[in-house]
Amino acid sequence: MPKKNMIRFFTKGTKALLVDFAILVAVSELFLFLFSLIFPVTFSWRHYLAWPGYFITFYFILSFATKQNRMMWEHSGSRVFLALMLNLLVATVATFLLSMATFGFRPISVRWQALILFLLFLVSYTALSGTKMLIIIFYVRRHKKKHVDDEPTGNQNNTAIIGAGWTGTGLARLFVNDHSIFKPVCFIDDNPRKVHRIIEGLPVAGTTFEINKIVKKYKIHKIIFAIPSCNTEAKKRIVGDCIMTKCELKIVPPLQEMVNTFDQNAISTRDVRIDDLLGREPMVFDMTAIREYIGDRVVLVTGGGGSIGSELCRQIADCKPKKLIILDIYENNAYDIQMELRRHYPDLDLEVVIGSIADYNRCRILFDTFRPDYVFHAAAHKHVPLMEHVPEQAIKNNVVGTWNLCELAAEFKVKRFLLISTDKAVNPTNVMGASKRCCEMVVKYHAQTCPDTVFCAVRFGNVLGSNGSVIPLFRRQIEEGGPITITHKDIIRYFMTIPEAVSLVLETGAFSQTGEIFVLDMGKPVKILDLAENMIKLMGLKPYEDIQIKFTGLRPGEKLFEELLISGEDMRKTSNQKIFICKQIDVDEKTFRSDLDKLISLAKDNKPEEVIEQMHAMIPTYQYPAVKKE
Numbered sequence: 001m002p003k004k005n006m007i008r009f010f011t012k013g014t015k016a017l018l019v020d021f022a023i024l025v026a027v028s029e030l031f032l033f034l035f036s037l038i039f040p041v042t043f044s045w046r047h048y049l050a051w052p053g054y055f056i057t058f059y060f061i062l063s064f065a066t067k068q069n070r071m072m073w074e075h076s077g078s079r080v081f082l083a084l085m086l087n088l089l090v091a092t093v094a095t096f097l098l099s100m101a102t103f104g105f106r107p108i109s110v111r112w113q114a115l116i117l118f119l120l121f122l123v124s125y126t127a128l129s130g131t132k133m134l135i136i137i138f139y140v141r142r143h144k145k146k147h148v149d150d151e152p153t154g155n156q157n158n159t160a161i162i163g164a165g166w167t168g169t170g171l172a173r174l175f176v177n178d179h180s181i182f183k184p185v186c187f188i189d190d191n192p193r194k195v196h197r198i199i200e201g202l203p204v205a206g207t208t209f210e211i212n213k214i215v216k217k218y219k220i221h222k223i224i225f226a227i228p229s230c231n232t233e234a235k236k237r238i239v240g241d242c243i244m245t246k247c248e249l250k251i252v253p254p255l256q257e258m259v260n261t262f263d264q265n266a267i268s269t270r271d272v273r274i275d276d277l278l279g280r281e282p283m284v285f286d287m288t289a290i291r292e293y294i295g296d297r298v299v300l301v302t303g304g305g306g307s308i309g310s311e312l313c314r315q316i317a318d319c320k321p322k323k324l325i326i327l328d329i330y331e332n333n334a335y336d337i338q339m340e341l342r343r344h345y346p347d348l349d350l351e352v353v354i355g356s357i358a359d360y361n362r363c364r365i366l367f368d369t370f371r372p373d374y375v376f377h378a379a380a381h382k383h384v385p386l387m388e389h390v391p392e393q394a395i396k397n398n399v400v401g402t403w404n405l406c407e408l409a410a411e412f413k414v415k416r417f418l419l420i421s422t423d424k425a426v427n428p429t430n431v432m433g434a435s436k437r438c439c440e441m442v443v444k445y446h447a448q449t450c451p452d453t454v455f456c457a458v459r460f461g462n463v464l465g466s467n468g469s470v471i472p473l474f475r476r477q478i479e480e481g482g483p484i485t486i487t488h489k490d491i492i493r494y495f496m497t498i499p500e501a502v503s504l505v506l507e508t509g510a511f512s513q514t515g516e517i518f519v520l521d522m523g524k525p526v527k528i529l530d531l532a533e534n535m536i537k538l539m540g541l542k543p544y545e546d547i548q549i550k551f552t553g554l555r556p557g558e559k560l561f562e563e564l565l566i567s568g569e570d571m572r573k574t575s576n577q578k579i580f581i582c583k584q585i586d587v588d589e590k591t592f593r594s595d596l597d598k599l600i601s602l603a604k605d606n607k608p609e610e611v612i613e614q615m616h617a618m619i620p621t622y623q624y625p626a627v628k629k630e
Helices: 003-009 012-038 045-065 078-103 110-147 166-175 208-217 232-244 255-260 287-294 307-318 331-344 360-370 384-389 391-411 431-449 470-479 498-511 528-538 589-604 608-618
Strands: 158-162 183-188 202-206 222-225 248-251 298-302 323-328 350-354 374-377 416-422 454-460 462-464 484-486 495-497 516-520 549-551 570-573 579-583
Touching (some): 012 110, 045 078, 078 110, 158 208, 166 183, 183 208, 202 208, 232 528, 298 307, 298 360, 307 323, 307 331, 307 374, 307 498, 323 331, 360 391, 374 391, 374 498, 384 431, 391 431, 391 589, 416 431, 416 498, 431 454, 470 528, 495 498, 589 608
Parallel strands (some): 158 183, 183 202, 222 248, 323 350, 416 454, 462 495, 484 549
Antiparallel strands (some): 516 579, 570 579
């Protein structure tokens, strides 16, 4: 076999073992020879044969036992070098003990033998680790020549990494040898002990208060925010400063998002989203308790194709229910969530039913067929301005649908029925809010009259990115060149993310008692004007220059601010400091039933004015605010 083919015959691992063997033989024999010349110690031929033989044998036994022989050194870090040191140290001790058994104390004393073997350990480690380091350097240079040096010259990928901690330095190592996306040139960190130091070969150029100056000095075009644990206020300030530089901005998501997301690449960077700038810390929920009560149960989600309903389905599917039933009237949304769940949860027993919650007979067949243990009621008409024009439709869908589901939940002895309500149900000033307050009263009525089922509700504010929310509307308006339309410059709202809203709904089901409404401590309210300005900045534009903001005046039924409690409702804490329970005001069962029948009858007769009058009679706090266009 030709010499060239013989070299190719050996695998990469075999070549590495042969190189290690050759290095250890050469180093150990040469070391013993030079030691005998320098020091007054005489070695016999047996020493030249036994010590290297013992040492090399033990080393390779340990290498195979610890699988170090399989290591790819060009992709290795400090732990592999530590493992190499430990293997050589153990081999040295074993060699010393076997040498004592072989040679005893003569002709070389124990101290001399210990010194010789210790020095042999140091020389061998230096030789082997030096060789491995050369392999790494050679690989890096070859990779850089292939992937980096051939890239177009320029600074279009110059990147500053905010955060010189574990996350930031890890990203620097990831991109330092491949500049096709990011070319790290410096860190930015507020730790005074790191500023102006060198980490991973990159300078810590300054603090987050100097972002604009650093961007200009280092010709930065891209910024990575790599502090997942950063508090909200600091994140808002830093991200805002980054946006003003007009650099491309990426963010490393929080740990909770990395764990919960379907995206397998979530540990990498992503675009900054508007929910990164919420005025409070992200909520943390007890998923263990949620899994315990949902696991191996039959769960029904109404409105399962909507933004809230679909996230409910995702999180419920992750809890391994016995069966998940999705009820939705809109087949496109239902189909989308059905395909998604089948991809990510192939073992899930999933049933998708197309139908309306206002269709009592269809719903009864569903309950009779599947006998759900838990019902999460998310189906509703929720668009405020549209419902103002058709109040009878809000009643037919929201109120009648909730009544149907509550009646069936009681009949089929569902364990828990949970209504998804809204802060607009508190002192409502619009038809949608009033209809949801009626739904809460329907739930309370059944909580008082049906002891076999726990009836409760969850009340929260606006959900970022949900269908019909301001975020998609503002995004479309910005993409069309503006203007962004806001009803009033002082209007404020509470916001939460869709996963937070759904986790709240699920956790409340773990400890809910009948007749309760759960409320989330949503922190500081967000000014809609600030939200619009931040969205414009996130899309790389300037408010009032690139995109105008126009104030149109409050719409009928719209408030400047929303409330989460009704006067007279008691508030108490739960085990989750961010979730509170307010006990609903009792409803007069006889009066409520007759009033509700009248309301539903008027809605079915399509009498919108009478419907509004009846809702005023049933909900004394339902008032239209006196507003003007501004």
